[in-house]
Structures are given as structure tokens and as C-alpha cells.
Amino acid sequence: MNVQGINHITIRVSNIKSSETFYLNVLGAKIVHKGNTDIYLDVGGVWLCLIEMKDAKPMDKNQIGVDHVAFTVSEEHFPKAVQLLRERKIKITRGPIKRGGGNTVSFNDPDGNEIEFFTGSLQERMKNWQ
Template sequence: MKVQGFSHVTINVKDLVRSLRFYVDVLGMKLVHRGRKDAYLEWGSAWICLQERPDMAEQRPQIGVDHVAFFIDEQDFVEAVKQLKANDVTIVWEPIRRGRGLSVNFLDSDGTQLELHTSTLAERMKVWK
């Protein structure tokens, strides 16, 4: 297999309209397509699919994806954190330096944990070796 990189993430949400307000209005993602029960968004080179699945709300698994992290330039990090706080976004981990990068973890409108991180895998491995 010759995988070339990460493609996208699909996030199940309870209410598509409410989630779009968070992802577009608060985080600033670009809405590319809106269907009846799904929406496709771009955020830099990443793309995200939001899939309305209210039936899954009570079935949150304990095992599976812990969080989804997005790369952000360090020069934009402080302003991004200010924007999260100005919009009363729940911060799970306050901004900290992890390895050689800065991280902040926060929750979307359904409690899915997201992260903004400023370093690459190669930079992190220099610290862990």
C-alpha cells in the first residue's frame, strides 16, 4: 500500500445545524457542500464531513478515536485560543507546550474532542527519542 497522507475525518453529530454553527461560525471552516444529513467542510488542507446521527447520541463508545488534531502555525495559535474562549468553547486542556509544539484541546457542540497543535510528527519525535 502506498498511502500518501491523511484524507479526512467524519464526525457524527446530533444536530447538523447546531454543529455547522460551531464548525463554520466559531472555528471558521469553509462549508463546501450541505446535504440533508451531512456537510463537507474545508479547514486549510484538511476536510471534514459532519454526519447527522442523533440515533447514536446514547451509544458513545469508550474505545475508539480519542480526539482529532489539526495543525496550526505557532504564529496563529494565541489568536485561535482567544477566539475559542471568546465563543465560550469548552477547553479540555489549556494551552501547553507538548514536545516542541503548542497544543490546546477543546470540545465541539456534541462533546467531540478536537486539538490545535503547532508542530509536526518529526518535531515531536525529537523530544520522545
């Protein structure tokens, strides 16, 4: 078997319309497909599927599961990304700070799913974690 990369990430959301607005306006996502309870987005070449789960409850931070999704942002555009979060009054949960070989800032989508913008590479991060 030869896994070539991540194909897509599916995120459960409580309201497809508010999540669509968030991912389009904050992450610059492009709509690939839009259904009644799902939407497929392209975010910098990453395929995200948002699926509406009306009766779902937010995950407890101590549960097993995905902790966060991190997107690469260039050093050059990182200050603009942080400024955008602040202008849109999106609560920053960590940062902006220099950590793991790059600049990082973390924030939540409307349902509390944690998202990170990170400027470093895997190689830079490993140098810092050794």
C-alpha cells in the same frame, strides 16, 4: 499500495445545524457540500464530513475509537486561536500548554468530540517523545 494521506474524516454529530455553526465559526471551515443530514467541509485542506445521527449516544471516553482530531495552527496564530475559543466561551479541556514540541490547546465540539490545535511538527514531537 501507496497510501498518500488522509482523504477525509467523518464525524457523527447529533445536530447538523449547531455543528455546522461551530465548525464554520471556530475552525474557519468552508462548506463544500450541504445535504439534509450531512455537510462536507474543508478545514485548512482537510476534508471533514459531519453526518447527523439523531439517536446516537455520545461515546464513553473509555471506548475504543478515535481519541481526537488535531489541526495545525502556526505559532504566530496560536494566541489568537486560544483567544477565539475564550471569546466564544468554548470550554478548554487542556491547555494552552507547551507539550510535544509545540503549543497545544484542546476543546470539544458541541457533541463532545475532542479537537486540538497544535503548533508543532511530527519531527518536533518525536524529538520530545524519545
